Amino acid sequence: MRNLYIAALGVAAMTVTSIGTVFAAEDYGKYQVEDRRSGYTYAAKETQAIQDDNFENPAMLWVDDGSVLWEQAEGEVGKACASCHEDAADSMKMTGAEYPKHNPKLGKMQNLEQRINQCRTENMKAKPFKYESAEMLGMTTFVRHQSNGQAMSVKVDGEVAPFFKKGEAFYNQRRGQLDMSCKNCHGDNSGNMARANMLSEGQSNGFPTYRLKWQKPGSIHRRFRGCNKNIRAKPFGYGSEEYVNLELYVAWRGRGLPVETPAVRN
Ligand code: HEC
Ligand code: HEC
Structure with missing residues (x-):
């Protein structure tokens, strides 16, 4: 059933092994830490070029x-x-x-x-x-x-642990008419196409991010709302506890990646 929904979203039928070989030879330099890659590495060359040049980066x-x-x-x-x-x-x-x-x-x-x-x-x-x-x-x-280049390093233990658990549960929870979780797209399908976009790992290290589509920078909560709406799920409010906990979990997923604010994405 869910495959049908993914097909409806236009996620291309590519096998994970074939993606592995496609990307195996690439060197993503500072934009990759262990198996985690910044959205930068999934962006088109032209988009990367806008981010790279401070005079061209509109943000x-x-x-x-x-x-x-x-x-x-x-x-x-x-x-x-x-x-x-x-x-x-x-x-x-x-x-x-x-x-x-x-x-x-x-x-x-x-x-x-x-x-x-x-x-x-x-x-x-x-x-x-x-x-x-x-x-x-x-x-x-x-x-x-001001933190550009610093490794993403949110604290997740001690008093933070229960909030981290909530963020993680949100991330893995299927929701909306399409019954999909964040993980379905950004964990299981990164590197695959969803309509015209290549799905990235949904990392937050570049936020606020300038989206060419928005013609301005947007917060990570704006992005969460957009992703929730795409699967026809109820978006949560800006600054809601649900999204702050989710933001924590997403930041942890990108641990070690360099802060690259303001990133540019399409
Ligand atoms: C009257 C003094 C004062 C003013 C004015 C002030 N702050 Fe602060 N700010 C503090 C104190 C005190 C802390 C807590 C310091 C700590 O936790 O180490 C803090 C903490 C912060 C932190 C958290 C830093 C961290 O790494 O955890 C941020 C971000 C921040 N302030 C931003 C701002 C911004 C932006 C403004 C202006 C809109 C501002 N502050 C105005 C006193 C001030
Ligand atoms: C139906 C697939 C889908 C689902 C489900 C989905 N997203 Fe996304 N998301 C996208 C697409 C497409 C983009 C734009 C291309 C990319 O970066 O993946 C995107 C972008 C993002 C980005 C920006 C990445 C960057 O480098 O700027 C973040 C962060 C993100 N999503 C987080 C989430 C979170 C958190 C959830 C769960 C609440 C979620 N997404 C659910 C499809 C999805």
């Missing part, structure tokens, strides 16, 4: 906007991010590789967007940024860009 405009916001005092306290965190290249060097993190005060996981908003509301007495707003995309893209 660098968002990085620039984020750097301006970083210096801008806002809110009742009259402070900017830079007032406390100074040079982002130092203070945010590991941040992008380590989120989502467990927040003891909240008793749950917190992703980068939520940590930034905590600083805005508590430390600056400023309004939180809206998810997917130009400001939030600019700030998250800027902050995560």
Whole structure:
């Protein structure tokens, strides 16, 4: 039954062994760690070229906007991010590789967007940024860009373990009218075609990612929502606990891959 659905989505009938031979000879350099490959290695050469050149990568405009916001005092306290965190290249060097993190005060996981908003509301007495707003995309893209090249290294043990389990369960859970899980596409079928796209491993190391289709960067939660909608499943809310736990699990799947924000994909 599920094969029928995969066929309906246009996932090409290629055997796993044949994929193995196709890719066996390739050297993906820093974009591969053990058996894990960045979405970069599945992208078309032209798309890779846009990501490689900072002057051509359109998402660098968002990085620039984020750097301006970083210096801008806002809110009742009259402070900017830079007032406390100074040079982002130092203070945010590991941040992008380590989120989502467990927040003891909240008793749950917190992703980068939520940590930034905590600083805005508590430390600056400023309004939180809206998810997917130009400001939030600019700030998250800027902050995560500071971690470029660092190995993805979310903590998953100790107090994080129960949240990790939930993220993992979400990833493996079939859902939607097409009754498919994330794993069905990104675990079992990476390297196969789904309609016009080659399925990647669904890694998160390049987020926020500039999609040529969106003509702007988008958060990982926007991507999750798109993938959920494609299988006609109910998308969860931006910043929902379900998606933050899923984000944790997906980040762990890509452990060791370098942060490459802002990535470019089609
Ligand atoms: C008044 C001081 C102050 C201001 C202003 C401030 N922060 Fe923070 N921020 C903190 C403190 C304190 C922490 C917690 C430090 C820790 O956990 O080591 C923190 C933590 C963070 C973290 C988590 C870092 C990590 O690696 O875990 C991020 C990201 C962050 N802030 C971003 C921002 C951004 C973006 C702004 C501006 C919109 C901002 N902060 C404004 C004080 C501030
Ligand atoms: C029907 C197949 C399908 C399912 C199921 C699916 N996706 Fe995707 N997903 C895609 C396609 C197609 C793309 C774009 C090409 C690619 O990178 O695989 C994509 C892209 C992604 C990307 C971006 C990868 C990058 O390098 O930018 C992430 C992350 C992702 N998916 C996560 C998920 C998660 C998490 C789930 C489960 C909630 C999921 N996907 C379910 C088809 C699917």
